[in-house]
Amino acid sequence: MTGVRVPCVIVLAGLYQAGAAHRLAGRRMGGTRLPGVQGGTEGDEAAAPGRRATPVEVGIRARPGGTATNRLDPARSCAVHGPWNMGRAMSSLPELAVLFPNEPYFLGNTMGVMGEPLRHLYMAAAVATLQDLDRAVRVLEIGSWIGFSTLTWAQALDERVPHKGSILCVDPWASYWSPAEIQAGGVMATMDFMARSDLSYNLFRHNLTFAPPGVRIDHVRGRSEDVLPYFADGAFDLVFIDGDHRYAAVANELREADRLLADGGLLCGDDLEHQAPASACAALDPAIHYRQDPATGVRYHPGVTRAVAEALGPVSAYEGFFVMRKLGGGYVPVDLSGRTASIPRHFPPALKASIRSRFG
Ligand SMILES: C[S@@+](CC[C@H](N)C(=O)[O-])C[C@H]1O[C@@H](n2cnc3c(N)ncnc32)[C@H](O)[C@@H]1O
Secondary structure, rough: OOOOOOOEEEEEEEEEEOOEEOOEEEEEOOOOOOOOEOOOOOOOOOOOOOOOOOOOOOOOOOOOOOOOOOOOOOHHHHHHHHHHHHHOOOOOHHHHHOOOOOOOOOOHHHOOOOOOOHHHHHHHHHOOOOOOOOOOOOOOEOOOOHHHHHHHHHHHHHHHHHOOEEEEEOOOOOOOHHHHHOOOOOHHHHHHOOOOOOOOHHHHHHHHHHOOOOOOOEEOOOOHHHHHHOOOOOOOOEEEEEEOHHHHHHHHHHHHHHHEEEEEEEEEEEOOOOOOOOOHHHOOOOOOOEEEEEOOOOEHHHHHHHHHHHHHHOOOOOOOOEEEEEOOOEEEEEOOOOEEOOOOOOOOOHHHHHHHHOOO
């Protein structure tokens, strides 16, 4: 099917105040479109003007802001002490609320902002394709970490679909790395520490207090393989897979997502940097999260590449974010190119600036 492509307007973050869009002078990026899709196109995906919605029952509400007298400078604390010290310094939810009373906190771009940030614009654009649903959109997020992607879904549900929606997050917030990966240090070792100290879980809960109040957010603390079997068939309109990236976990989540998705819903996931035919993926190591191909230098997640190839074949993907629509028992690509997107409000200022400069 041919789709009507609209000229892309990147509406910049911070332009939305109390639900009303204010475009700043000179920031309208007419003629710039979200870069194109890998894969085919799906029906008429033209963006519609935002419609305001009837709020659904509120889950976690935004906390009233306040002023802390003993506030630390998070950037300096991180730079000087690293997240190890931050873990000891702010492991409880009340402590986080005192340290960061007015905003979510993501520990800089490495520990809180996972993957390519541009993916979040496509995530919001994907939500907008569900605007014709006559009910609140039900999102299942597998793997939430400290809530960066959860807040993106929440803002998109708040602003881009008429009946808003709900998000159910499933994550054990527990260690899941192998001893060798932890030993190697770097991001995996830091994530491991954050999970063991409950810092990741408490940051997740703290950060979600800044979600739009009209979007319900619940979470289940457990591994997808243990939790998902309890959910009913067709219970979700969008399933986002971003948990354990090893093959067995992703393959199982894709199977479960197929059962859990309503017809017309979106099957999405993160970290598909590389696609290959299933036959070429069989040799990919199922036990590792992440690798850099020594020949090409490409960094990718072999478990995601292989599981997606086997379950879905080639998929529509944007900067590593893949999305397919379930239709009549099969899956069709989703064309997001040319759709509008806004930089999420919770992006740290440096990240907003870097995205603006890429589209400026
Ligand atoms: C890459 S992080 C998620 C990042 C998050 N979606 C974001 O973009 O901000 C992966 C998350 O998956 C979680 N996880 C690991 N194993 C899991 C499992 N078996 N089921 C569900 N989540 C899992 C980890 O605890 C971690 O929080």
